[in-house]
Amino acid sequence: MAAGPMVKAEAVYKSFGRLEVLRGIDLEVAPREVMCVIGPSGSGKSTFLRCINHLEKIDAGRLYVDGELVGYTQRGDRLYELPDREVCRKRSEIGMVFQRFNLFPHMTALENVIEAPLHVKGEGRSAAAERGRKLLERVGLAEKMDAYPNQLSGGQQQRVAIARALAMQPKLMLFDEPTSALDPELVGEVLDVMRGLAADGMTMIVVTHEMGFAREAGDTLVFMDGGVIVEAGKPRDVLANPSHERTRLFLSKVL
Amino acid sequence: MTEIASGPSSSQGGRRPEAIKAVPVRHRWRWVSAALVLLFAFGAIYTVATAPLLRWQTFSEYLFQGLIFDGIRLTLVLTVAAMVIGIVLGIVLAVMRLSPNPVMSALAWFYIWFFRGTPVLVQIFFWFNLAIILPYVGVGGFRVSTNLLITAVMAAIFGLGFNEAAYMAEIVRAGIISVEHGQTEAAQALGMTRLQVMRRIVLPQAMRVIIPPTGNETISMLKTTSLAFVASVPELFTRADQIGNFNFRYVELLFVASFWYLLMTSVLTVGQYYLERYFARGAARELPPTPFQRFRRLLFTYRMPLPAAEPAVPVTSEHR
Ligand SMILES: Nc1ncnc2c1ncn2[C@@H]1O[C@H](COP(=O)(O)OP(=O)(O)OP(=O)(O)O)[C@@H](O)[C@H]1O
Ligand SMILES: [Mg+2]
Numbered sequence: 001m002a003a004g005p006m007v008k009a010e011a012v013y014k015s016f017g018r019l020e021v022l023r024g025i026d027l028e029v030a031p032r033e034v035m036c037v038i039g040p041s042g043s044g045k046s047t048f049l050r051c052i053n054h055l056e057k058i059d060a061g062r063l064y065v066d067g068e069l070v071g072y073t074q075r076g077d078r079l080y081e082l083p084d085r086e087v088c089r090k091r092s093e094i095g096m097v098f099q100r101f102n103l104f105p106h107m108t109a110l111e112n113v114i115e116a117p118l119h120v121k122g123e124g125r126s127a128a129a130e131r132g133r134k135l136l137e138r139v140g141l142a143e144k145m146d147a148y149p150n151q152l153s154g155g156q157q158q159r160v161a162i163a164r165a166l167a168m169q170p171k172l173m174l175f176d177e178p179t180s181a182l183d184p185e186l187v188g189e190v191l192d193v194m195r196g197l198a199a200d201g202m203t204m205i206v207v208t209h210e211m212g213f214a215r216e217a218g219d220t221l222v223f224m225d226g227g228v229i230v231e232a233g234k235p236r237d238v239l240a241n242p243s244h245e246r247t248r249l250f251l252s253k254v255l
Numbered sequence: 256m257t258e259i260a261s262g263p264s265s266s267q268g269g270r271r272p273e274a275i276k277a278v279p280v281r282h283r284w285r286w287v288s289a290a291l292v293l294l295f296a297f298g299a300i301y302t303v304a305t306a307p308l309l310r311w312q313t314f315s316e317y318l319f320q321g322l323i324f325d326g327i328r329l330t331l332v333l334t335v336a337a338m339v340i341g342i343v344l345g346i347v348l349a350v351m352r353l354s355p356n357p358v359m360s361a362l363a364w365f366y367i368w369f370f371r372g373t374p375v376l377v378q379i380f381f382w383f384n385l386a387i388i389l390p391y392v393g394v395g396g397f398r399v400s401t402n403l404l405i406t407a408v409m410a411a412i413f414g415l416g417f418n419e420a421a422y423m424a425e426i427v428r429a430g431i432i433s434v435e436h437g438q439t440e441a442a443q444a445l446g447m448t449r450l451q452v453m454r455r456i457v458l459p460q461a462m463r464v465i466i467p468p469t470g471n472e473t474i475s476m477l478k479t480t481s482l483a484f485v486a487s488v489p490e491l492f493t494r495a496d497q498i499g500n501f502n503f504r505y506v507e508l509l510f511v512a513s514f515w516y517l518l519m520t521s522v523l524t525v526g527q528y529y530l531e532r533y534f535a536r537g538a539a540r541e542l543p544p545t546p547f548q549r550f551r552r553l554l555f556t557y558r559m560p561l562p563a564a565e566p567a568v569p570v571t572s573e574h575r
Contacts (some may be wrong), residue, residue, distance in 0.1 A: 092446025102438060
């Protein structure tokens, strides 16, 4: 599956009750690609990310990760829901980073990082801890291994959260506004880690309002509004001369 | 525009001002009311303690008596067994109640409704007298006499434990709900199963909310075991009652029982404190000090001199 896209969405629809949040999303993310997603609040960015690792079920359309349907298998022209165990296994191959970090507060930084390798992958404790330490070093937190989340700054917490996701050696990383809850002076340290990841060839979908990051680290920039993709292209092009009025309007507000 | 005081402020360059020593406000009525209440309390205790027909000697004679100790042991067994049933079944019920499966949720609701809605005393009696309507229980060819299976002690444990489970279920459910949904989401995103999320992520955090009321439940259970009296289970209260009826020193034996109940609940209170402290890790930046640590700190700070400009003992360059 070397050549196929890492993520492929075909006319993805999703509603919450009567509210249609995604109204036909089509997109492809190639391996090693960094796709940034921008758009006004409520446009369905988070919902789309959550559909990719099946935290939400889509109502219509097809969503593939690494060539396989998300949440279903297809035999003939029939879809069969995957059993929970399979859903979990597939989720474990996709890392997710949240706006509010969502670290486990009753565990130290290192315990947070090795939790899933130990209990989902079934790795040995010493091997997992060894790798966990390396990861925390990589995100610049060698000194904070034994700190509890509430003893860390927001930026440090988010870096632990990134290390926690990386510990599962994901083939795809989803970031949902990873810097939006941070004080301005802490944004940089998190973006640096993400830039490093991008440079190492991680496939990433990043919902963000950091246009600087999108411009430098992003391969593609997608603008979503009202549950559809209004515009997609090279970040520089989209940012410099958006071809849609809605994009222009949005950018004029955030830039 | 407000002017910022020009020049270096006096506290920066100059000396630290003298520590404030003020005459405290006098709370005269506080003292008077406290004295009155104290007087009243002592009066009441004194009256009972020196009641003309009360024999303290009997109290001390029976305080460490073997039968009483047997009773204590059984009280503890009942408490532990009933609480284990209550907690384990309570967790199961709470998880069922929050399950997306409507049958599970309805069953749990029904259980809680039923066992919380009938008196424990009635439930203990029910188990104790089950044999009247159901002399044998069994599956297929295997049958046992109900009386053999449900002894008096078992009847008490079932009655107390199943009733407790209904209360524990609500306590556990409140704890589970108190854990932020983002925790579940993050755990699921890592690939954890529903059961793993519950066991590894949600329940440990729910503990902080669950422990205090569970401590209260345990303390309450310790005393409620005395209801086993109705099934003639020879626990602490039953023993005291029997001895008191036998030697006509009933009140003294009530005092003996009360002494041991008080001692045991006190021990549990201390245990609860340390358990809460353990589960607070990660919730507070620093763990609250244990009473022992607090006591030491109190001594230490009282001996400490006010922050002095110079160390009290002149530092000599002993080691060059
Ligand atoms: N679980 C849910 N139940 C009902 N409505 C939901 C749910 N999740 C999201 N929504 C609604 O779906 C819409 C899109 O939400 P979503 O979180 O995807 O937007 P977003 O683009 O991420 O916005 P933001 O920039 O504010 O994070 C919103 O109107 C939101 O209220
Ligand atoms: Mg969002």
